[in-house]
Amino acid sequence: MKLNSLFNRSLWVYHFNSGSCNGCEIEIVATITPRYDPERFGMKLVGSPRHADVMLITGPVVHRMKDRLLRVYAQMPDPKLVMCIGTCGISGGVFYDSYNLEGPVDEVVPVDIYVPGCPPRPEAIIHGVVKALQKLERMQGGGS
Amino acid sequence: MSDESKKAPYIVPIGPNHPALKEPVMFTFEMEGEVVREVDFAPGQAHRGIEWMGMRRNPVQIVHLTDRICGICGVSHTLAFARAVEQVAGIEVPERADYIRTIIAEFERIQSHLLWAGVAAHELGFDSLLHLTWKVREQSMDVIENLTGNRVNYGIVQVGGVRRDIVLEQHPIIDDCLGTYEGLLGKLLSLFLDDKTITMRCRDCGVLSKKEALELCTVGPTARASGVNVDLRQDYPYAAYGDLDVRAILPEQHMGETHGDVYDRIVVRLLEVGQSCQIIRQCLSEMPAGPVTAEEKLAKLLAICKKAQGEAIGRVEAPRGECFHYVRMDGKDAPHTWKVKASSYSNLMSWIPMLRGEQIADIPIIIASIDPCLSCTDRIAVISHGHRSVLAKEDLHRLSVEKTRRLQR
Numbered sequence: 020m021k022l023n024s025l026f027n028r029s030l031w032v033y034h035f036n037s038g039s040c041n042g043c044e045i046e047i048v049a050t051i052t053p054r055y056d057p058e059r060f061g062m063k064l065v066g067s068p069r070h071a072d073v074m075l076i077t078g079p080v081v082h083r084m085k086d087r088l089l090r091v092y093a094q095m096p097d098p099k100l101v102m103c104i105g106t107c108g109i110s111g112g113v114f115y116d117s118y119n120l121e122g123p124v125d126e127v128v129p130v131d132i133y134v135p136g137c138p139p140r141p142e143a144i145i146h147g148v149v150k151a152l153q154k155l156e157r158m159q160g161g162g163s
Numbered sequence: 164m165s166d167e168s169k170k171a172p173y174i175v176p177i178g179p180n181h182p183a184l185k186e187p188v189m190f191t192f193e194m195e196g197e198v199v200r201e202v203d204f205a206p207g208q209a210h211r212g213i214e215w216m217g218m219r220r221n222p223v224q225i226v227h228l229t230d231r232i233c234g235i236c237g238v239s240h241t242l243a244f245a246r247a248v249e250q251v252a253g254i255e256v257p258e259r260a261d262y263i264r265t266i267i268a269e270f271e272r273i274q275s276h277l278l279w280a281g282v283a284a285h286e287l288g289f290d291s292l293l294h295l296t297w298k299v300r301e302q303s304m305d306v307i308e309n310l311t312g313n314r315v316n317y318g319i320v321q322v323g324g325v326r327r328d329i330v331l332e333q334h335p336i337i338d339d340c341l342g343t344y345e346g347l348l349g350k351l352l353s354l355f356l357d358d359k360t361i362t363m364r365c366r367d368c369g370v371l372s373k374k375e376a377l378e379l380c381t382v383g384p385t386a387r388a389s390g391v392n393v394d395l396r397q398d399y400p401y402a403a404y405g406d407l408d409v410r411a412i413l414p415e416q417h418m419g420e421t422h423g424d425v426y427d428r429i430v431v432r433l434l435e436v437g438q439s440c441q442i443i444r445q446c447l448s449e450m451p452a453g454p455v456t457a458e459e460k461l462a463k464l465l466a467i468c469k470k471a472q473g474e475a476i477g478r479v480e481a482p483r484g485e486c487f488h489y490v491r492m493d494g495k496d497a498p499h500t501w502k503v504k505a506s507s508y509s510n511l512m513s514w515i516p517m518l519r520g521e522q523i524a525d526i527p528i529i530i531a532s533i534d535p536c537l538s539c540t541d542r543i544a545v546i547s548h549g550h551r552s553v554l555a556k557e558d559l560h561r562l563s564v565e566k567t568r569r570l571q572r
Contacts, residue, residue, distance in 0.1 A: 118212050
């Protein structure tokens with residue numbers, strides 16, 4: 020990966036909670052605070068999906084959140100990326116047999132990056148964002 | 164002025180997904196200019212059916228489910244559940260395990276209150292304070308990781324004891340962390356309490372009177388900030404709290420008066436960080452030697468649980484207030500009944516008196532001030548045969564009466 024191609028764009032991130040236990044939420048907020056500080060790389064949480072390049076989805080997509088997830092996904096401008104944070108969004112995890120799940124996430128919206136862990140460590144989330152940057156560069160036809 | 168009554172109120176819906184909300188919940192505000200006239204909210208957006216799943220799993224498996232009821236107060240839920248099952252099955256928890264449970268629970272309180280303080284600062288628009296509190300919070304996360312192996316969802320409490328011992332080599336790490344917080348507490352208190360902006364935004368904002376706090380059965384720091392002297396660690400000691408001297412922290416001890424406002428909730432939570440440090444120090448010095456679990460072999464533990472018959476409750480003072488688990492076992496692998504009442508469930512209704520009459524700009528800090536945890540609470544929507552219905556109060560009452568009758572049989 021070439022460093023200059025990585026830094027030509029800041030990633031703005033939108034966070035969507037689809038029925039998570041809060042564990043991933045606090046690790047995402049821990050990720051953006053000074054110990055890890057990804058704002059160095061221009062990464063920042065934004066309040067609207069219309070401003071975002073990447074959507075972080077946590078949680079296993081419960082029944083009531085499915086429609087909202089689809090609507091929020093449709094509001095994001097292209098090119099867009101989806102990161103699935105946490106095991107329960109990837110496979111259902113500990114909630115696999117619940118009657119109220121519409122997930123896993125990739126059955127509702129297409130997922131580009133999976134970050135496993137229950138919850139994943141901040142380092143893992145940052146690693147996932149680096150992977151997302153590489154993918155975004157490829158989608159735009161630039162980068163390595 | 165005469166057509167004031169004819170004017171339709173302006174309705175502001177917020178949620179279920181909104182940047183000001185960390186978790187999905189739907190608010191409907193009836194506004195009159197800038198002032199909130201009426202408020203209604205609809206939780207249940209994050210319902211995962213945890214109790215239903217739990218009644219199909221055995222207690223050793225459920226412990227991992229209780230950790231994930233809520234990512235912030237995982238130990239409290241697991242501890243409450245484990246205590247209920249231990250009472251049904253007659254398992255005697257070793258004393259050392261009780262002390263380790265207490266230490267982990269208090270570290271959880273420290274990180275949860277610091278987390279909350281940061282979120283509160285953020286809601287007030289004071290982002291540098293958010294970053295400062297979350298920076299110092301990382302040290303408690305490091306210690307928790309050192310003690311349990313995980314930063315979040317610790318997985319340390321097991322039915323009958325804990326999974327890991329605290330060895331002598333870990334004491335300096337804990338001491339170091341406690342020293343940092345005890346040194347920082349004065350600074351944090353003055354940053355939050357002496358700051359002119361925070362005082363102006365939080366004093367007499369979102370007031371919950373003592374009477375309302377009692378009527379709405381609020382628990383934890385929300386109740387204590389309104390001057391209600393409740394703390395399970397003092398009233399019904401569990402784990403090692405019986406040996407320790409824990410007194411509920413009330414705002415009048417520090418400020419000399421009780422307002423029951425957002426400011427008092429900040430006071431109570433920050434002072435509890437200091438109290439937790441003292442409790443951990445006391446636990447470390449008085450911790451007896453011995454085993455950390457009543458039954459190491461999981462197969463044996465499951466056999467004991469399978470034989471158990473009866474019902475019990477486990478109550479734990481979580482960072483947000485009382486966390487209550489009811490378990491009924493009837494000689495099968497899975498519990499016959501499992502009911503969870505998380506602390507936020509008791510506190511949510513206090514939003515309505517707090518928000519009424521406040522300005523729209525104060526909504527985020529008032530909502531945040533009870534430290535709501537919706538992933539714990541959402542268990543209302545009912546789905547049967549692919550058909551969803553939301554239960555009204557009468558239906559819930561009817562179901563509740565039926566359930567009581569069923570349990571009495």
